[in-house]
Each structure stands twice: as structure tokens, then as C-alpha cells.
Amino acid sequence: MKLYTYFRSSAAYRVRIALNLKGLAYDAAPVHLLRNGGEQLSDAYRAVNPAMLVPALEDDGNVIGQSLAIIEYLEETHAATPLLPSDALGRARVRALALTVAADTHPLGNLRVLKYLTGQLGVTEEVKLGWQQHWLRTGLATLEALLANDARTGRFSHGDTPTLADCCLAPQVFGAQRFGVDMSPYPTVMRIHAACGELPAFQQAHPSQQPDAE
Amino acid sequence: MKLYTYFRSSAAYRVRIALNLKGLAYDAAPVHLLRNGGEQLSDAYRAVNPAMLVPALEDDGNVIGQSLAIIEYLEETHAATPLLPSDALGRARVRALALTVAADTHPLGNLRVLKYLTGQLGVTEEVKLGWQQHWLRTGLATLEALLANDARTGRFSHGDTPTLADCCLAPQVFGAQRFGVDMSPYPTVMRIHAACGELPAFQQAHPSQQPDAE
Numbered sequence: 001m002k003l004y005t006y007f008r009s010s011a012a013y014r015v016r017i018a019l020n021l022k023g024l025a026y027d028a029a030p031v032h033l034l035r036n037g038g039e040q041l042s043d044a045y046r047a048v049n050p051a052m053l054v055p056a057l058e059d060d061g062n063v064i065g066q067s068l069a070i071i072e073y074l075e076e077t078h079a080a081t082p083l084l085p086s087d088a089l090g091r092a093r094v095r096a097l098a099l100t101v102a103a104d105t106h107p108l109g110n111l112r113v114l115k116y117l118t119g120q121l122g123v124t125e126e127v128k129l130g131w132q133q134h135w136l137r138t139g140l141a142t143l144e145a146l147l148a149n150d151a152r153t154g155r156f157s158h159g160d161t162p163t164l165a166d167c168c169l170a171p172q173v174f175g176a177q178r179f180g181v182d183m184s185p186y187p188t189v190m191r192i193h194a195a196c197g198e199l200p201a202f203q204q205a206h207p208s209q210q211p212d213a214e
Numbered sequence: 215m216k217l218y219t220y221f222r223s224s225a226a227y228r229v230r231i232a233l234n235l236k237g238l239a240y241d242a243a244p245v246h247l248l249r250n251g252g253e254q255l256s257d258a259y260r261a262v263n264p265a266m267l268v269p270a271l272e273d274d275g276n277v278i279g280q281s282l283a284i285i286e287y288l289e290e291t292h293a294a295t296p297l298l299p300s301d302a303l304g305r306a307r308v309r310a311l312a313l314t315v316a317a318d319t320h321p322l323g324n325l326r327v328l329k330y331l332t333g334q335l336g337v338t339e340e341v342k343l344g345w346q347q348h349w350l351r352t353g354l355a356t357l358e359a360l361l362a363n364d365a366r367t368g369r370f371s372h373g374d375t376p377t378l379a380d381c382c383l384a385p386q387v388f389g390a391q392r393f394g395v396d397m398s399p400y401p402t403v404m405r406i407h408a409a410c411g412e413l414p415a416f417q418q419a420h421p422s423q424q425p426d427a428e
Contacts, residue, residue: 050359051314062303069309076302088290089276095283100265103317145264
């Protein structure tokens with residue numbers, strides 16, 4: 001398998017964690033989002049993934065986009081180390097936690113959105129940072145509320161083994177810390193983040209450990 | 215089952231289509247996003263869904279949030295009229311199409327985001343509309359590229375029966391038309407939208423047909 005990735009992409013980071021948790025080897029094909037006017041916008045990458053976003057997974061010549069679709073695919077094709085619980089309600093909860101990050105939080109701080117803010121809207125760097133922090137705090141507060149008051153939360157987001165929800169949580173915390181968000185209002189999120197950080201699968205997926213890290 | 219819904223919510227609209235396609239009866243519990251300072255922000259609704267977003271599905275006392283998690287739950291608990299194909303690659307494609315709408319397009323035009331633009335950023339109504347149209351066009355262009363050049367596209371987004379991808383496509387087209395986006399660059403999207411519109415499941419899920427429609 002080949003993963004089109006960028007070391008700092010939150011969505012690529014999710015897939016790297018899932019691949020590592022399942023013990024699946026892959027080749028990293030770095031796509032630099034800032035160099036050459038954005039390599040994800042090149043004709044070469046567009047031919048791989050018409051959505052012009054990372055990550056994309058190539059498996060046996062087939063290309064799959066969207067981090068959550070990729071992880072569900074890995075889950076369906078590699079049963080070992082399940083990343084979703086076995087009961088439908090548990091699976092729904094894990095998917096909802098994942099989407100709280102992947103749909104409600106992360107897209108608002110995506111590179112192309114930040115470019116629109118400073119470009120078309122002409123906002124200052126300070127206002128841009130305020131925007132990023134606002135949506136990170138909103139998303140983290142929701143995640144904390146969903147995790148803190150639910151008996152199904154364990155050492156990880158759902159029970160005592162990592163799931164798809166944790167594949168999303170860890171990169172989101174990394175992103176929030178990078179942009180200076182005060183994490184003290186989210187103790188459950190941070191406790192789970194610490195548990196994730198003890199596992200080699202998460203450590204090896206970290207942006208700093210990637211071949212394209214700067 | 216009870217669906218917390220708002221007639222014009224794109225995410226609630228997706229779930230209504232899925233419920234109808236599967237022939238599942240449900241009670242609609244309208245949550246008015248604009249009245250009373252936003253009913254989704256009330257203590258009563260927060261107790262139902264701490265994420266303070268619609269939709270949420272209540273099934274046998276259990277509450278599930280996030281439209282895609284709800285539809286996957288319906289798929290797993292009600293096998294009739296499958297909304298995902300039977301092969302892993304097809305399922306991945308359908309999920310990626312759905313996420314192109316649900317993660318990459320829709321969240322950028324969400325009510326709370328528009329409020330931040332006009333509130334904290336102080337942009338004009340015209341600039342706000344430009345923002346909405348820009349992200350709608352970006353998402354629709356991606357959808358068109360993914361659909362137009364793939365032999366797996368049929369009468370619907372994936373093959374000749376509606377899937378999760380179509381549950382997302384139809385509400386996104388409704389949203390884009392509502393905000394005056396020129397749809398002529400997206401002929402495949404519009405062809406599929408027309409096919410959806412012929413089915414009672416889609417017709418009955420339309421915002422104009424809801425008990426809380428205005």
C-alpha cells in the first residue's frame with residue numbers, strides 16, 4: 001500500500017495511526033502542501049486524487065480518498081486489531097466522535113480555508129489565529145462533553161483499546177497545541193491523549209517522525 | 215425512533231432520506247435553529263445531544279449524533295434496502311463521496327460559521343454569500359470530478375440504486391441552489407440529483423415537506 005501523506009496533515013496523521021495500529025506496512029509518498037504552489041494541486045496528484053487533498057491510499061492500484069473512508073476500508077479488509085467496537089451502538093458512538101473531529105472541527109482550520117481568510121477576506125494573522133483557536137476550542141469542548149459524561153469512555157475514547165475515535169483525537173490535540181490553545185478545559189481529552197501517546201503506533205505516526213518532517 | 219431535525223438542515227435532510235429509503239417510520243422532533251436564540255443551544259437539547267447540533271436520532275432510549283454515524287447505524291441495524299455497496303472498495307468510494315459533502319463542503323456553510331463571519335469578523339452579507347458560494351462551488355467541483363470520470367457512477371452516485379452518497383448529494387444541491395450557485399458546471403451531479411428527485415423517499419425528505427417547514 002502507498003499512502004499519499006503530508007507530515008503535518010491532521011487527516012493523513014489519522015490514517016498513519018490506523019495503519020500502525022493494524023500493523024500494516026506502507027510506502028509514504030509525501031505531497032508537500034506548501035511547496036511548488038501546493039503539490040496537492042498539481043496535475044500529477046490530481047490524476048491520483050481528483051479531490052486534490054491528502055491523504056489518499058493506493059491499494060493494489062485502487063485509490064481511496066478521505067481519511068475516515070480509508071480507515072473504514074482498512075477495518076473491513078484487515079480484521080486484526082479492530083478499530084470499531086462490535087456492537088452497532090458502540091460503532092455509532094465511535095463514528096460520531098470521529099466525525100466531531102473530522103467534519104465539525106478540522107475542516108474549518110484547513111489550509112485552503114485559512115488562505116481564503118487572509119486572501120479574499122484580507123484578515124490579519126492575529127484574526128486568522130483567533131479563528132483557528134475558536135473552532136479548535138468549540139470542537140474540543142464538544143469532544144470533552146461527549147467523553148466526560150459517558151460510562152463507555154475508558155482508558156481510550158471508547159473502552160480500553162484504541163478506536164477510530166482515537167485516530168482522530170490525537171491529531172486534533174496535536175493541531176490545537178500547535179496553535180496555542182489552552183488545553184486545561186479538556187481533561188478527559190488530554191487523559192486519553194496521554195494514553196495514546198504511550199503506544200508505539202501513535203508515536204510512530206507523529207508528524208515529527210515522518211520522512212518528510214521539517 | 216425519534217429524529218431531532220430542522221427542516222432546512224442539510225445534515226438532518228440526509229438522515230430523513232436514509233430513513234425513508236429504508237422504509238423506517240420515525241417521529242420528527244423539530245429543533246428550531248433560529249428561534250429562541252437557537253433551540254439547539256438550549257439546556258433541554260444539550261441534555262439530548264451535548265454537541266448541540268442537529269440531527270440526533272433516538273432509538274430505544276439511545277441517542278446518536280452526526281448524520282453519517284446515524285446512517286451507518288441504520289445500515290447495520292436494518293439490512294433491507296442497503297445504502298452501501300457490498301464490496302469494500304465500493305463502500306470506500308461511497309463513503310469518500312459522502313465525506314466530500316459532509317466533511318469538506320457542508321461544515322464551512324454551517325450556521326455557526328456564518329454567524330462568526332458576520333459577527334466576530336464583521337463581514338457584509340455580500341461577502342458572507344461569496345464565502346458560501348465559494349465553498350459550495352469547491353465541493354461541487356470535487357464531487358463532479360469524482361463522479362464524472364468513474365465507471366462505477368450509474369444512474370446514482372454509485373451504481374443504479376441510491377446510496378449514502380446520494381443521501382448527501384441531494385441536500386447539498388438543495389443548499390447550493392438556495393444560495394444561487396450556478397449549477398451548469400456540474401452536469402453529472404445534476405443528472406443524479408434529478409434521478410433522486412423521482413423517488414418518493416427523496417421527495418418526502420425535502421425541507422418543504424417537513425412538519426416544521428416555513
